[in-house]
Amino acid sequence: MKNSLRNLSVIFCFLTLVSCSSDDDFSYEVVLYDNPEVDLNIPEGFPEINSYAYNNISTKYGVELGKKLFNDKQLSADNTIACASCHMQENAFADHNAIGIGIEGRVGLRNAPPIQNMIFMQAYNWDGNKLELEEQPLVPIITYEEMDSSIVEVIEKIENDEEYVELFIKAFNGEGVTAEGIYNSIAQYEYTLISANSKYDKVKRKEGETFTESEALGYSVFQEKCMSCHNTELFTDQSYRNIGFPVNPSTEEGGRSRVTGELEDYLKFRVPSLRNIEYTAPYGSFGQFASLKEVLDYLSNGVLEADNLDSILKENNNKIPLTEVEKENLIAFMKTLSDEEFIN
Structure with a gap:
């Protein structure tokens, strides 16, 4: 991984039995495989990578295998659902369902999050219940509402x-x-899914792109009213917050408290990245909002009261006040975070 991990080329060698003329006469063939590390081109200024990635370096054949498995419907019990069924590249590896839908049309608990820049995340899923990306693939495989299979069956x-x-x-x-x-x-395949070539990135790198007036004004609004939570080059601080969004009617939902067991974490969710936000509607932990405009309208009009409501909202009468022009400009800026190369 450029700028982060040592370069290496792993050559695998093993013995293959090729002939046997008698009980004691064996012939073996030595097979060598050059399995070089994939250069991930870690972008400058991005957060530190997840430390577990150092133990599972992305290699040529590891990534090829991971991509094949990611797109294979055999991972599900009835061979109808692959990881890619809910994480589609054209949607920044998310989908357009409010809540994830698995085999036989079974409906899950939450919106399928995009899979991008995972190597920089320190925890995964809406509630951060996995710290290692390598532990994540088993979850959809065995979950009843998703693939309802087992690793043995796969x-x-x-x-x-x-x-x-x-x-x-x-x-x-x-x-x-x-x-x-x-x-x-x-996990090796998902580590390669790095998005860092949006218009915003090109403007920052001074590659000839410039913001329109609306985008520039939106960036100013963003810095004033959004950056407290959506900071770093990931456009998330990876914290867990209750921001008063409409509550999931499922009694199984508890947000971060499902992981920690702490009442203080009830209905707190990981702050989502805004990269490629244009492609990942609907928005919210269970797809509460169909558009970015709906999200901004809700935040501006006032969110639900809660004892653990985020202090930024509490200090502003449970809202982030925005004029219609500010909303328009803010959406224009957020669309500069769209990475067309990544989704194609």
Whole structure:
């Protein structure tokens, strides 16, 4: 990983039995695989990468295998749902459903979040219940509302597939198809999904792009009224906050408190990144808002009261006041965070 991890080229070697003329006469072929590290081109100014990524470096064949698994519907019980079914590249690896929909049309609890810049995140999911990206793939595989399968069932489906077997061997030193290989390769692929080539990035890098008047005014509004939560080059501080959005009617929802068990964390959610926000509607933990305008209208008109409502809102009478012109300009700026190269 450029600027972050050492460059390495891993050559895997293993012995393959190729002939046997008698009980004691074996012939072996030495097979060498060059499996170089993928250069992720870590952008300048981005946060530190998740430390667990150093233990699972993205390699040529690891990423190839992870991408294949990510798009494979065999990971679900009835072979109808892949990771890519809810995380579509054209939507910045999100979808347009308010709440995730799994096999047999089963409806989940939350909106499917985009998968972008995951290598820089320190926790995953709306409530931050996973600290290692390698632990995430099993969740949708075994969840009833998503894929409703098991890792054993997935392995049984692919362990005799010649293409899969070859990729596992090349990616993981001849170990064959394993659960750990599935988790690690998917994570390696997701580590490569870095978005840092929007108009905003090009303006910042002084590559000939300039903001329009509306975008520039919107950036000023953003710096004044939004940057407290949506900061760093990820446009999220990765904190958990209750900002008074409409409450999910499901009794299973508790936000961050589902992880910590603390009442103070009830209905707190991780601040989402605003990168590629233009492509990821609807918005909110269960898709409460169909458009960015609806989000801004709600924040400006006043949010729900709560004992643990974020202090920024409490100090401003439970709202972030915005004029109609400010909303228009703010949306114009947020659209400069769209990375067309990433979604295509």
